[in-house]
Amino acid sequence: xxxxxxxxxxxxxxxxxxxxxxxxxxxxxxxxxxxxxxxxxxxxxxxxxxxxxxxxxxxxxxxxxxxxxxxxxxxxxxxxxxxxxxxxxxxxxxxxxxxxxxxxxxxxxxxxxxxxxxxxxxxxxxxxxxxxxxxxxxxxxxxxxxxxxxxxxxxxxxxxxxxxxxxxxxxxxxxxxxxxxxxxxxxxxxxxxxxxxxxxxxxxxxxxxxxxxxxxxxxxxxxxxxxxxxxxxxxxxxxxxxxxxxxxxxxxxxxxxxxxxxxxxxxxxxxxxxx
Numbered sequence: 001x002x003x004x005x006x007x008x009x010x011x012x013x014x015x016x017x018x019x020x021x022x023x024x025x026x027x028x029x030x031x032x033x034x035x036x037x038x039x040x041x042x043x044x045x046x047x048x049x050x051x052x053x054x055x056x057x058x059x060x061x062x063x064x065x066x067x068x069x070x071x072x073x074x075x076x077x078x079x080x081x082x083x084x085x086x087x088x089x090x091x092x093x094x095x096x097x098x099x100x101x102x103x104x105x106x107x108x109x110x111x112x113x114x115x116x117x118x119x120x121x122x123x124x125x126x127x128x129x130x131x132x133x134x135x136x137x138x139x140x141x142x143x144x145x146x147x148x149x150x151x152x153x154x155x156x157x158x159x160x161x162x163x164x165x166x167x168x169x170x171x172x173x174x175x176x177x178x179x180x181x182x183x184x185x186x187x188x189x190x191x192x193x194x195x196x197x198x199x200x201x202x203x204x205x206x207x208x209x210x211x212x213x214x215x216x217x218x219x220x221x222x223x224x225x226x227x228x229x230x231x232x233x234x235x236x237x238x239x240x241x242x243x244x245x246x247x248x249x250x251x252x253x254x255x256x257x258x259x260x261x262x263x264x265x266x267x268x269x270x271x272x273x274x275x
Contacts, residue, residue, distance in 0.1 A: 003038045003079040005111065005133045005177040011038075011210065012199040018178075018211025020081075020201055021219070024050050024067045028216065029074030040075050041113065041213060042068040044083040044143070048225070049217045056142045059085040061099055068107030081135050082109040086143045089114050089123050096123035100132045113180065115141035117167020121174040128175035136171035139164055139205065140183025153204075155184040168192045168200075180213060181205040183230075204230035 001007070011018050020039040023029040024046045032040055046067055047053040068082040082103045089096035096114070103109045111133035114120060124134050139154045155161040164184060171179050178199045181189050186206025193200045193209055202209030217223035220237040227233075251257035 002077050005079070007038075008079070008178050008199050012197075018199055018201060020211060020213035022046075022213070022215045022217075023071050023074070026070045026074040029071040029078075029080075032216070033075045033078045037078050038211070039079040039081055039213075040071055042071050042080065042082040042107070042109075043113075043215065044085050045215050049215060049223050055145060057086045057145075059083075061085060061088055061102060064103060065107040068103060068109055072108035072110075079110045080108070081111045081113050082107050084112050084114040089120065090116075093122050093126045096120075097126050097130050097132075100127045100134075101130065104132055111135055111177070113137055115143050117164070118170045121170045124171055124174035124176055134174075134176045135201075136174075136176040136179040137182065138167040138171065138179060139181050142182075153183050153185070155188045161185075161188050164188065165192060165195070168196055172196050172198050178211075181209060204228060 008018060010016075018039065019037050020041055021032050021037050022043045022045060023032055023040045024042060029040055042064065044056040044059040044064065046063065047056045047059040050067070051059070051063070053059070064082055064085055068080070072080050084096070084099060084103065088099040100112045103112050112127065113135040114123065114127075115137040117136070117138045120136075124136060127134050140152070155164040161184075164181075165188070168179060168181070176198060178201060179192075179196070180201045180203060181192060182202075183204045186208060189200065189202055189205035190208035199210040201211040201213050203213045214231065215223070218227060218231040219233065220235050221233045222238040222241070224238065248257065
């Protein structure tokens with residue numbers, strides 16, 4: 001089944017959980033799509049897990065378009081959502097619409113995602129008015145880590161919790177079709193989920209949200225720089241890969257690889273004529 005903004009809405013109405021995973025390349029997107037994942041997020045987390053940056057702030061529009069287009073080629077049924085990188089929408093409403101348009105035209109996105117609540121409601125409204133679906137992102141927004149003082153759980157005080165609730169209502173009113181809630185206490189995420197008519201996608205926000213999203217490298221144990229509390233490791237692919245790389249190294253060194261079964265043949269008389 002083809003996943004769209006409409007199927008997201010229907011899933012919430014019918015109480016069906018929405019699944020979302022990140023991907024940054026064709027092969028991974030194809031595997032996730034074939035597994036039945038509802039949505040593939042081309043997150044600016046590629047700055048961390050693909051490009052090796054310490055944060056997402058250095059990621060560019062060109063990075064997002066390049067990886068987004070690759071993912072779009074691999075996803076046939078999943079809704080591909082591409083992150084709008086830092087400073088691609090904060091500067092003005094005009095810039096927000098232009099850059100969202102680039103992600104749709106050049107990155108072949110099905111929707112875009114941007115971070116923030118009340119502060120970006122005008123951008124969301126304008127992008128949606130241009131015919132581009134928007135997924136919002138509130139709570140712990142990685143592009144704002146310098147303002148937060150690091151990766152810290154948000155919404156633990158009354159004032160902070162009220163701000164996140166206001167943000168959630170603002171993005172819904174602005175026209176977002178869904179909202180990612182990251183790094184907030186479960187009870188607050190549950191309240192937001194009940195208050196909104198649009199689906200909530202949790203990451204570190206408990207299982208009361210309408211759906212969940214994870215970075216696939218975290219899920220598969222492929223990124224060891226740090227592991228957030230909310231991550232569940234479903235497989236230790238990182239160790240399997242390291243073992244395979246080491247075995248390859250040893251077999252090349254010993255001459256065990258390539259063996260005869262991996263070689264191409266030529267007739268002896270042809271070789272003799274070359275001398």
